[in-house]
Amino acid sequence: MKVSVVMTVLAADRTGIVKRLSETVADHAGNWLESRMARLAGQFAGILRVECEEEGIEELVEALEALASEGISVQVQRESHQEAPKRAMLTLDVVGNDRPGIVKALSAAIASAGANVEDLHTALESAPMSGHPLFHAKGIVSLPDGLSPGALVDSIESLGEDLAVSVE
Incomplete structure (x- = not known):
């Protein structure tokens, strides 16, 4: 079964942050579904949603959190499976x-x-x-x-x- 994670990403802005994130996701068989990213006051700030097979989610989360050693702070939250009411x-x-x-x-x-x-x-x-x-x-x-x-x-x-x- 596929599961999704939503994450926030912060880092001092520099070339290659999105490349590094996308490599990490792809290396763990993740599918990058949607994202929003911006440069704010010299900082890279992003939110994104990634999907992968449930048995690979822990390895993906660990790999994303390990990016802290490269100055990329990633906080990950498993997506809630509650259906939002139609509005x-x-x-x-x-x-x-x-x-x-x-x-x-x-x-x-x-x-x-x-x-x-x-x-x-x-x-x-x-x-x-x-x-x-x-x-x-x-x-x-x-x-x-x-x-x-x-x-x-x-x-x-x-x-x-x-x-x-x-x-x-």
């Missing part, structure tokens, strides 16, 4: 003036409405005319039965008049 998905785009605590406020508004963050990307961008920093969040949220997209937008817009919220 409506919504693409969310939020832009507003940057301020400390904006991600805390945004995530609290989403959670208090009953929605769940499935994927989130945040960045600071320069405002077109003034150049002051704008917060930009784009992501996917899942909605519970009975929650309308409008109710979620209202919850987020209650955080301040400077937030522009759009949904798809």
Whole structure:
């Protein structure tokens, strides 16, 4: 039977990190299913999901954790086999003036409405005319039965008049 593991990877950014990870996965008959990776403040940061046969999972995990000797920190978690309830998905785009605590406020508004963050990307961008920093969040949220997209937008817009919220 095949099992999946989800892992986080951190290392000082340099050439060859993804190559080394993919070699380790392939050398242990793993199948790289999906990943997200970025360079943040000089650090390589990644999350990925790998699948392999159950009898080879312990060797794969040990090999990934052994990459610490090369300066690559890998934390591995076996994937849960619980089926998530089917929920409506919504693409969310939020832009507003940057301020400390904006991600805390945004995530609290989403959670208090009953929605769940499935994927989130945040960045600071320069405002077109003034150049002051704008917060930009784009992501996917899942909605519970009975929650309308409008109710979620209202919850987020209650955080301040400077937030522009759009949904798809």
